[in-house]
Amino acid sequence: MKHTLSVLVENKPGVLTRVAGLFARRGFNIDSLVVAETESPEVSRMTITVDEQDQPVEQVTKQLHKLINVIKITSLDPTESVERELLLIKVKADAETRSEIMQIVEIFRAKIVDVSHEVLIIEMTGTREKVSAFMELLEQFGVVELVRTGRLAMGRGKRPT
Amino acid sequence: MKASKVILEALKREGVETIFGFPGGQIIPLYDAIYDFDINHILVRHEQGAGHAADGYARASGKVGVCMATSGPGATNLVTPIANAYMDSVPMVAITGQVSRHLIGLDSFQEADITGITLPIVKHSYLVKRSQDLPRIISEAFYIAGTGRPGPVLIDIPVDVTKEELDFDPDHLPAMQLPGYKPNVKGHPKQVRQAARVIAAAERPVIYAGGGVIAADASQELRELATYGHIPVTTTLTGKGCFPEEHDLSMGMLGMHGTPYANYAVSQADLLIAVGVRFDDRVTGNLSAFAPHARFVHVDIDPAEISKNVAADVPIVGDAKRVLTSLLVELKKLELSADRHLPWMQQVETWKREHPLVVRESEDGEIMPEFAIHKIWEITRGEAVTCTDVGQHQMWAAQHYLSSRPRGFITSAGLGTMGFGFPAAIGAQVARPGELVIDIAGDGSFQMTLQELATAVQYHHRHR
Incomplete structure (x- = not known):
């Protein structure tokens, strides 16, 4: 199971290196890091x-x-927290396919942020699963490239994470 | 005031009396300033010697050891000693020179990214970018090195920073900025009570004590626990001396090179009271077969050690001295009878009698090393500060030099650094000027750092 840790650190040079180095030398794997x-x-x-x-x-x-x-460090329970990923995806789109892509974009409440003759750039946020489902639907049109942020999360309720 | 002087003022404020070091281009301003200070500088013949001497000094005195080197090769020569101090949790501050700020990252002459190189082997490190941060950084470095689970802290200072002028008031302590560092020192009272109950109920208890007892200065408390509860004690290599090894309850060292009776006892114990230890692989061997009948009370100041290798039944995060003190209070409320586990004590005695450590005296007319070590022990009554190098002689020394007091047996345990013993002995001698310091070394280890003979002669040390 994926586990999300929300880690507050001092904003100083080298801190990311210390964290990444710790994972490497202890043989831990990072799935995503924001x-x-x-x-x-x-x-x-x-x-x-x-x-x-x-x-x-x-x-x-x-x-x-x-x-x-x-x-x-706060360990976030998926049922007690909200989690999101941001996806930017560049898809091939011509006159024929553009409207179908736009429909999918609408269903997923995503956003077209750049249009050119041959491709669209779409911005989409959602849970990891939703982002993956969206990507899968767009595959048939030809994905030129994509970038995802990795998981962001925040605990529900009044208490700060 | 010049930053170089500020550094030395700050070191003095931390109680530093001795620095082990070797000068070089990027640390010259600091060396120039030393002349004006009442700080003892021991000039070694290789930076590795400085690091190990600071390590030996720290282990012998309980104070933070300080070593100093220039940038680049000077700094990289400190890597082994820093790793050594990290593995054995020795409080140490290493100060290195660095190239000027505008030259960093340009592959400049004698430049090495020493904070990067040492990242996995320091408790913390600093690259000083602003001279006004120096007083705070030095305070923090000593605080971090010496508290919690001790360890080495590196301060890398670009040479142009040491030449700057800044305001400095030695009486004004800078506020430390360590929002994430809160060493937990007091054991949880509920856990301590639980430990007392478990100890009172045990039929075959064993105390397994390590370097954490010495670091916390908790030998007296450990002794009280053992004698009050009639519990036999075995120690790790770094724990040697935390319980007097001639004591009836002592079983010497455990593990791969330990005594047969300590290992028999651990394998039959129904309770292991682990204090200031980390269940190292040299101690446990195959983890699944280690102390198969035992429950574990594990006391350590580092929460990450608890249940890292062995799941603790009663975990207690805290300083050994404070935890053992409160544990004794709780135990005394339970009024243990002295003969409650008499059969177990008799069993331990039987193992000791039937499987003693053997001292081979001579073979083919040659004196055996164990015999020589045994004789050293007899003559010094176990009271000399004994340092060792690494290898077979180290294990013989651990087995046959019965240490009678904490900080009296100094050895590179975790990293196993050949060449450690001799410079460490120099450091120990500086820490304990009036005492007899002995280095037991193999020829291989000795030759790795034997240039420090010149250091010892220069400062009139009388090591054996």
């Missing part, structure tokens, strides 16, 4: 998705805690 500043500029949030089958999540969390720059 890093950005939070509401306070001294603190960044790393959202790390790991596979429970590959490593004990408890050991990953404890080892992460040992890094001096790690402030707080």
Whole structure:
């Protein structure tokens, strides 16, 4: 099962290297990793998705805690949190296929953000599963390239993650 | 004040009396400033010697050891000692020179990314980009190195930073900025009570004590626990001396090179009280066959060690001294009878009698190494500060030099660094000037760092 860790770290040079290095040397695998500043500029949030089958999540969390720059780690339960991924996908589209693609875009509440004669760039957010389903439907038209952010997540309710 | 002086002022404020080091281009401003300070500098003959000497100094004294080297090759020569200190949780601050800020990343002369190189082997590290951060960084470095589970901290300082002028008031302590560092030192009271109950109920208990007991200065508390509960004690290699090895309850070291009786006891125990240990593979061997009948109480200050290799039945995160103190209080409430596990004590005695460690005296007219070590022990009554190198002689020393006190047996356990013993002995001698320091070395190990003979002679040390 995929497990999401929301990790608050000091926003300092080298912190990402420390986290990535820790995963590498302890033989842990990262499924996806998203890093950005939070509401306070001294603190960044790393959202790390790991596979429970590959490593004990408890050991990953404890080892992460040992890094001096790690402030707080929250393990997010999928039922108690909201998770999203952002996808940008470039699909082949000519006069014949364009309207069908637009219908799929509408159903998934995605957005066309760039149009040219031969391709469309579509922006879409959703859970990992929804993003994958969307990608699969677009495959038949010819996917030129795509980029996904990896999983972002936030705990439900009043308490901050 | 010049930044180089600020660094030394800050070191003095941390109580630093001795620095082990070797100068070079990018650290010259710091060396120039040393002349004006009442800090003892020991000039080694290779930076590796400086690192191991700082390590030996830290282990012998309990203080944070300090070593210093220049950028590039000077810094990379500290890599082995830093890794060594990391594996054995030794408090150490390593200061390295770095090329000027505008030259970083350009493959400049004597440039090495030492913070990058040492990333997996430090507790923490700093690359100082602004001179005004120096007082805070030095405070933090010593605090991090010496608290919690101790370890090495690296401070990499570009040479142009050391030449800057900044305001510095030695009486004003800079505020540390460590929002993520809170070493948990007090054991959870509920867990401690649970441990006491489990200990009181055990029929075949064994204490398995390690370096954490020495780091926490908890030997006295450990001794009280063992004698009050009548529990035999076995130690790891880094734990040697945390319990007097001549004591009736001592079973010496356990594991691959341990005593037969310690290993028999562990394999038959129904409770292992593990204090300041990490269930290293040299101790446990095949994990699934280790102490198969035992439940585990595991006390360690590092939460990541608990249930890393062996699932703990009663995990206690905390400083060994504080946990053992409160554990004793709880145990005394339960009023243990002295003869509650008499058959077990008799069994341990029988194993000791039937399978003692054998000291071979001589073979083909030659003195055997174990015999020589045994004699050293007899003559010094186990009270010398004994350092070792790495290899067979190290195991003989661990088996036959019965250490009577903590910080009296200094050895490279986790990393197994050949060449460690001699420079470590130099550091230990600086830490304990009036005492007898012995280095037991093999010829291979000794030759790896024997240039430090010049250091020892220069500073009139009297190592054996």
